[in-house]
Amino acid sequence: MLRGLARFAELRREGVPISAFLRGLLLRRHFQRAGLILSIPGRPRPIIKNQGGEIIVESCSFEAGVRLEVYRGATLFIGKGAYFNRNVHIVVAESVVIGRGVKIGWDVVIMDTDLHGHSGGLARSKPVVIEDDVWIGCRALILKGVRVGKGAIIAAGAIVTKDVPPLAVVAGPSAGVIFSVTAPSSP
Amino acid sequence: MLRGLARFAELRREGVPISAFLRGLLLRRHFQRAGLILSIPGRPRPIIKNQGGEIIVESCSFEAGVRLEVYRGATLFIGKGAYFNRNVHIVVAESVVIGRGVKIGWDVVIMDTDLHGHSGGLARSKPVVIEDDVWIGCRALILKGVRVGKGAIIAAGAIVTKDVPPLAVVAGPSAGVIFSVTAPSSP
């Protein structure tokens, strides 16, 4: 409790408005477990669609427009001090882990599934892990099955479809982005 | 009429809210011919800018933020059961055909023209055809002159500037994206 108050005082000194704490409180009902959540004022407000999954947050900050979608039975973990800039969009059909101190730029999409719209049954999913202290530049896409190693940097606009080693810097569409599938049946 | 009612009952059972039907009705005035249009609630509402072209819809669903722009004399055809996720943006200067059962992910742009902003006169256009049952991943760009074959899958973030054969899966910026033009004159 005392530690919470000290943290509150510190964030207030850094200029975080009180409304960010209040908006954060309003988001807690969507989470199964949550530490301090800051929701910076702005439009549109963050949208959390928890459709029967589990969202666990150590602590984090959301800018406007953040969108989290967690499907039935899926799990989203957000580590201490993670930062979500405007319009970050996370889709979880199975499992996504966002490590501690991860900074995510605006318009980034992270998804562990191929799910399209409301098409049923055919989606494939594979867990995504973003390790601690990763930086993800604006507009990057992190796709299913990817593990991004601790401290790595993903450049703006990168499309990440393969694992990224710790401390690596990656940019552009990753190598081998053309993949083959068995014949797609009609959705 | 009876078939319409049966379809209405079926969609209601699937959880489509009544407001989606009503919002869809409100959009019909922008179309020259239209079957059932569902406009799923959410902000911003779909924007249809029909500036003297023709829009024909067999039936489709729009999520929030869909934007259709059809210039004078141009034609947009949308086949039965097409699905437009959030913020899909279609610009038609000449002709765009969206086949039946096509699923389009969020933030996708499809345009048949190079038109920039309100610069006049210099735009070049070339029809775009998306054949039946194509899936287009989020954030993909489909640019002028492209035909995407039946059942193909366009990966998230792909930039498509060349034809895609049926059932193919494509990702990344397509080969040959560097093109040459004759000297651009000042806009």
Next chain:
Amino acid sequence: MLRGLARFAELRREGVPISAFLRGLLLRRHFQRAGLILSIPGRPRPIIKNQGGEIIVESCSFEAGVRLEVYRGATLFIGKGAYFNRNVHIVVAESVVIGRGVKIGWDVVIMDTDLHGHSGGLARSKPVVIEDDVWIGCRALILKGVRVGKGAIIAAGAIVTKDVPPLAVVAGPSAGVIFSVTAPSSP
């Protein structure tokens, strides 16, 4: 004054609504020096975050959702007749110059810094120059240190990390987008 009135009459004849002039006037307070600014109606309204920098505008048009962020001590120059389509986002930590007659497509990001979110101290910046009469296609990213030569065309979705010669047409992620850094320390 007379020239201003003539220009006003001309733009009105072209169909620019009076509200665009009024909204433009409201934005002037964020700029150190500004000529005629048109702010086309639409949501969300342009957001100008001038955090102690200098913004100089000869004249320009903004569509809805344009976002300019200028940090302390940084400079943004916008030349005569520049056009910013919807959701253009410019981040200036040091210096960005937008030349005369530049047309910028929707969702374009131009930034002269690597700055992530509210992480402090580690950002690197390098001036960006977009020379006169450049066209930038929708969704392109123009990153730090880049000079785009007069009359060049940047294709939709391009990621520009290197200089572009005058009149060139570039598309795709530019060559050499994989870059190496010295070990990133924790943010």
